[in-house]
Amino acid sequence: MKKSIVTVACVCISLIGIWGCSIDEDNLEENIDTLENIEKNSSNIPIPDIIRNKVVVRFRDTTLSTIDKKNKRQQIEQFYSFNILNRETCDCDINGPELWTIDTTHNNFLGVRHLVENLVTNDPSSQGDENVEGDEDAVYDYQFYITIANNTLSGNYTTPIDNRIIASNNPDYVNIAILDTGVDYDFFSQPFLYNTRNARNGTFGVSGWDYINHDKDIRDDNGHGSKVTKIITTELNADGVPHQILPIKTFGQDGSGSYFDIVCGMNYVSKIPNIHIVNMSFGWYGLRNQSILKAIMEEISEGTLFITSAGNYGVNVDEDTPHFPSGYAIENLLGVGGYDLSLEEELDIPDLLERITMERSNYGPETIDLAAPMDNYTLIMQSNPNTSITVYPVGTSFSSAYVTSIAGKLYDKEAPSLQLYSNIMDSCHKVPGLQRKIEEGNVILKQNR
Template identity: 25%
Template sequence: MLVAATFISCVWAAKNLAVFHAKPSLDFLDRVLNSDGTVRAKSLHLPDILTFDDQTHILIWDGDDAQLDRMRNHPDVAHLESDQIVRIQPFNTKTAAIGIRNAYRELDVIEPVKTAATNSTIVTQTNTAGWGLPRIAQRNLPIQKQYTYVSSAGAGVYVYVVDTGINTAHRDFGGRATWGTTTTAGNVRTDDNGHGTLVAGIIGGTVYGVAKNTSLVAVKALDKDGSGTVSDMLYGLQYVIQQKQKNPSRKMLANLSLGTKKSTALNQAIEAMARAGIAMVAAAGNGNDQGIGQNACNYSPASSQNAITVGATDQYDRLAPFSNYGQCVNLFAPGVGVTSTYIGSTTATNTESGTSFSCPYTAGIVALLLGESQVNMSPADILSNITSLATSNVVLGLGSTRSPNLLAYNG
């Protein structure tokens, strides 16, 4: 699979994506892809078919106009589209890798308080770096410089970070970050951009993270420039769903801090992931080229009806001007001036802004919920819980955006 993924990444502009609701036969593919319409040796030059479940099969191939016409006119093809670029979703990126040194002092624990659902205690972290963690742990401003959370902290939950990779050696991950797969060209097995590491730290870092005991798995679908393709994404998502198929009882979710123009193929894959019981948390996106927020329903994966889509706010609970908005957004979370783990060393940090970083705050809360749950909650149950927990009517500046006035809260 990695060989095919590498080839596809190198020639992305020539690729096509076809969505089927029933797996196409090899005879069908031969007839469609060969100019004379005849069946040839089925082992030669056939494209990749990614099967997500019995309802979603996506064909990825390089095709000419004649092949496209034959594919387009075939009744078994539910949707046909061209591959397109997918990008990370930071805004006003700053690069400043520094040591965290004193941030690694022992976390403080308040007098143990049993939670209703489990034997977890409530923990208070007083060495918070930045405002994001404290904000999701309190209902109202002003922000207190502490973060409270259940001591289970996402233990037993796997979060698949579909991004640029993770600096798995970073001290803040405490050995809980591992490499899953790479679907970009070159089979690079490191985060050569930094974005994915920053995202992973917000989800599950010991100091910077929401769910401090969760397991983090790198799925590298974006390159050193923070770019990939929808097809790269599809290979990454197929890897994630395969992990669920191999481990049906595993509590797991995926974080998608990236975006592209609306893609039916990508959205269909996400819907299949939800049917498999995998929660998908997506960035709402960072607007147009001028950094002005747009309708999230025009982008993927933000527009997927089965994604938990997250917009960005600042430390004053104002809608970030770059944040996408609208009815496809489920809630908002901190996304301006967010500090987390980075690349370059085992203690590096960075501060950035974007819906890319609102997304992992919410993914971390999902991990907390799954860790505390006595059953493997469905994605629909998770969305209901996340929105029910959220703080209502504190986000400023939503105006006529038709967005829900909900701010992420860790319960």
């Protein structure tokens, strides 16, 4: 166990006991592509470029008044020798994290990297889990962009979202948030979306939020999120597990998203009650100083389990290049790698386990808790009775999705997230030959259906 991203008009509400936003939906373009590719092993791990004039900021005291925050911004500008040219907040949460565009031309300004790594909050030698003394008012993180799979898959855009929202939030359901490219609800025949119309007495969308287009239409125009969701719901439906999915769109049509979008998405999760599992099938390499996202995750209630993918470059993320968020030292976080298994005949479990290898997935026994299949997923994406597309997704994104479905099956509303973590780990088989790649050689076998 681990220790210890077309802006439209927006009306934001900031009242005691109310948190929300109401915006008209946008229409998205249709695009269909059935190819599914996986990152290839490479020594050129893609380290994200730090945006030199943008900084993600979170005030330590979230109860500060607007005037107090303005005064503190001015103090910080003067102390660190820069000017804030533009300030963005997460959609409809003016008290949440901020994205500053700053003037970097001041003679005494030492740069964003120096600001983040040396002046405040973070120790650059840490694994993303240590803070040092610094600015007492705020935490600073880099702003950068990352990309996940760009394999567009879209339905017919004929299904109204209201037809896919569960009428009321049943306390006996397992609630799963998915930070991804959204979900195309054309591919789902029954209501499955978590209802957020009345969350915190506000009107923050109808189910989830689109932080790319800044509206309430969480329809997937990329395909990645729909495939992740399909794996989860297919498995849960097959075992009769009642569930609700909360899609949070933090990646766009081309698969790109920003650290700030992800922070805002997680901030959104923190505002919604009773989210039991969060699936995060994405990641980035190298940048250790990301305290804001990690802190929000740690502040979310103990009833939430985070499930993250390990990445697909076949590298040791403990010793070579760290991978996040799977590498965060958060107790209630599962880092999921992927394994390969080629079978031409049915085998007993002991013989089957001996055939398992990890060649394409990232690995590291300190940060990767378990492995699930990277492939062997066949998804029938049917958008109407006469149209269906079969896709075969490959990658640790889908290993993570499969483990999320296992978590949904094992979820017990009376148990904390650490108990769910333990129950998942207890369900694993041990592969001695993988102990140097994943914790205790833990693997989850996929049930054939």
